[in-house]
Amino acid sequence: MDPFWPENNLPSDRMKAVNELVQGREFANQLKAILNNPKGISDDGLALFSREDLVTKILNSFTNTLSILNRADSSSGEVSDQFPATSHRCGGRKLSEDSGESSKSSTGKDRRGCYKRRKTAHSWTKESSTLIEDGFAWRKYGQKKILDAKYPRNYYRCTHKFDQGCQATKQVQQVEEELYSTTYCGHHTCKSIVKASELFLDSADADSTIFLSFSTTKGEDNISGDNLDNPFFPSFQSIKQENNQDNISSNLTHHQYSSSSEYLVSPDLSTFDHADVISGVNSSSTTASAHGLDMGMMVGSVSFIDDVLQFEFAE
DNA sequence: TAGATTTGACCAGT
DNA sequence: ACTGGTCAAATCTA
Known part of the structure; x- marks a missing residue:
């Protein structure tokens, strides 16, 4: 069967x-x-x-x-x-082990700990000097003191975990006084992805500069040979907005990805280990160009046309 | 009052 | 045994 x-x-x-x-x-x-x-x-x-x-x-x-x-x-x-x-709530846990026989449960109907830890999902880490508003709705579900860490680690899940089955989570770890490391796990499958897209599309106005990071670095283990020639394969990784274009280099956020970003139109087959360089932005036409410096050169441009992201790459 | 946060307990992985 | 991820009751807040 x-x-x-x-x-x-x-x-x-x-x-x-x-x-x-x-x-x-x-x-x-x-x-x-x-x-x-x-x-x-x-x-x-x-x-x-x-x-x-x-x-x-x-x-x-x-x-x-x-x-x-x-x-x-x-x-x-x-x-x-x-x-x-x-229905991710204890349904299949071997409750007989605890509910009937265990004396650990103080109330007898205590269902805490009813979960299966997820195997390492696609995850990527982002560091920044401030807490980032990424446009998604997050619900904090835990905080933990981490060994050898100065600050506790905060755990967030997507607000739509139960109503839309979205499995995205993130962990926010304050590393230093003004340094936060955010690790995203899994992708949003909820409707809030639209909200996130609108967030950055709406803010692509003439006064702001859009930073785009590209990488042409091959992944370690999950590259399909058929996709290597696809110009979109090493798709763009992140978008960061800054108000002051003079601060391009100093404000660049470095990202480490093991899968594609939420915003990407990516076959999710590549991994990234390097976010490279932004060359220039023409804010009047909301067109950005970017290129990666090391590992194979990639030059690309991205523009917003009728709320649709248009990509163009050239080797 | 509903939704979000806090926090101690539980449990999986190493 | 230990650490870190998750659960869920209690508490907070808008």
């Missing part, structure tokens, strides 16, 4: 899940077509679909599929770490 699809699941659920995946594949194909077109413009000169829209659609497809699978999963009385969307 298929362990992922027990006998008592409704066939309609299976069909819904399949349909969601088929739809997601279709969106992914459209995205691939766009990525194969360096300018994101079709032959007739018209702009293709918004990449961000497609990414959102694909993520929604996954979220919906997970929800369906979760429903099916809970109805089967099993729990799965693969499908943690909305």
Whole structure:
């Protein structure tokens, strides 16, 4: 029997899940077509679909599929770490070990500690001198004194963890008086990703400078050879805004990524270990250019056209 | 009063 | 055994 699809699941659920995946594949194909077109413009000169829209659609497809699978999963009385969307609350824990026999639980209905620690998900670390507003809604769920650390570490999860099954988390560690290290784990699959996009799109006004970091460094272990020639493969990593363009070098935030950023239209196949250089920004046309200095040269430009990010790269 | 934060306990990984 | 990640009751706040 298929362990992922027990006998008592409704066939309609299976069909819904399949349909969601088929739809997601279709969106992914459209995205691939766009990525194969360096300018994101079709032959007739018209702009293709918004990449961000497609990414959102694909993520929604996954979220919906997970929800369906979760429903099916809970109805089967099993729990799965693969499908943690909305019922990630102790359902499958071996409660008999604790609830019935353990005397550790003070109330007898204490459910704390009911969790499965996630294996190392995609994560990336960002350091900055201030706490960063990244546009996502975070809920603090823990604070921990870390050995040899001067300050406690704060743990945040996405506010939409339970209503949308978003598994994104972040840890904020104050390293020094004015230095914070934020580690993001997992990607947002919630609607707030739109909010984040709007956040930086809206703020791309003429008075601000947009800093973009690119890297052409290959990942360690999960590069697919087929993608190496894709000009979007080493997609841009981060966006930082500063009001004073004179401070480009001093204000650059250094990022270390092991997967792509939330804003990216990226096949999520590369890893990054170096954020490189911003060359210049033309704020009047909201076009930015950037290049990586070491490991293979990459020059690219990014512009906002009708709220759609347009990428252009040249080797 | 609902949602967010605090905080001690629990548990997984090493 | 120890450390760090997560849970959930208690508490806070808008």
